[in-house]
Amino acid sequence: MSDLELSNLTAVFDGRAVLGPLSLTVAEGDRVALVGKSGAGKSTLLKLAFQHGARHAALVPQDLGLVQPLPVFHNVFMARLDERSLWYNTATLFRPFRRDRQEIGDLLDQVAMGDKLWQPVAALSGGQRQRTAIARALYHRSRTLLADEPVSALDGPMAARVMDLLRARFPTSLIALHDIDLALAYCNRIVGIQDGRIALDRRADELSESDLLALY
Template identity: 60%
Template sequence: MDAVHLRNLTAAYGGHQVLGPISLDIRPGEHIALVGRSGAGKSTLLNLLYDQVKDRAALVPQEQGLVQTLSVFHNVYMGRLASYSRWYNLVNLVAPRRRELEEIRPLLERLGMADKLRQPVEALSGGQKQRTAVARALYQQAAILLADEPVSALDGPMAHVVMGLVSEAYSTGVIALHDIDLALRYCDRIVGIQDGQIALDEPTQRLSPADLLPLY
């Protein structure tokens, strides 16, 4: 993918500016963690970024964006709806085809959810729903991953599994994280957001947890 250049992005709610102006360059091959306290502007920045690159990005939104009444299989399959004809998508809605089942089942196995393939999303726990949204992004195979707190509902071991999978599947990604240790371990660049501005932008190797704590 080509580099992404954001220039002087701003966002306002109710006449009050909550973000920016922010300029940010995202280079191919970078895993960027957005860190900062809740309400600092991380989600807003991710949404603005998605508006710029949605044609080549997979998004894991904080609210997950799942269809509760459909199965885990169908929610993951939605990652590639745009790749197939309407007829082919309808066929998979009625009776999932073997090819798609054989592609999606291994993803769910790696996420510890193989037994949930045909369960409706509404029957899942919060952590299982989060993993379903991650599986959809993995299945999409876009050029860049944008993820907003994709492991917030997961325990330590599974959070590491998910971060490892998304880092392996996407060479370029921007991920909002509250967990400083995960950010430092799985990302090579840290962008700290504070009061709607970029307060820190450094390679991970130059940083320690103590450097990030003032952002919280």
């Protein structure tokens, strides 16, 4: 069963083709790592994947998409805004309900952010902001994840912890990763992007680090 089907995607910037034409199918249960050097087209592919057929997915964009003046709680809560009524969301802005505080607090504990529940995002470090965006994705009800370098600001142990959480929470994912070791360890399929095209598409257990270095 296909969870995401992208056909003949193209992207042009300043008159120059930066992606495609490119087609990619992500089946249910695929955990796909997009690998390749900076500027290869990974971020563009993820944006187009979200726009063309994956709006149901939980999303961690490269710019994180956080609302800086709001506290961590409300940034995470926004993952389910469309599931609730206007009055519920408005009430939550002023006085969150206990069940939501508990559920979001538990998620933040998992990413070592439990003490930042009411901290404005603007006051957080880069790594803390990234973990806020991760918690927002975990709070989303989708079984599919699109993420652009979701652990780039985290140290080794925390990056591994977050990748464990994402793998356990989302059966299907399309994740841009610069770290080859993480890609091979946490994903079951590797798609290599080079000059806006797919240069490699194989199972992770068939590849080694040296097989991917040519993409960089």
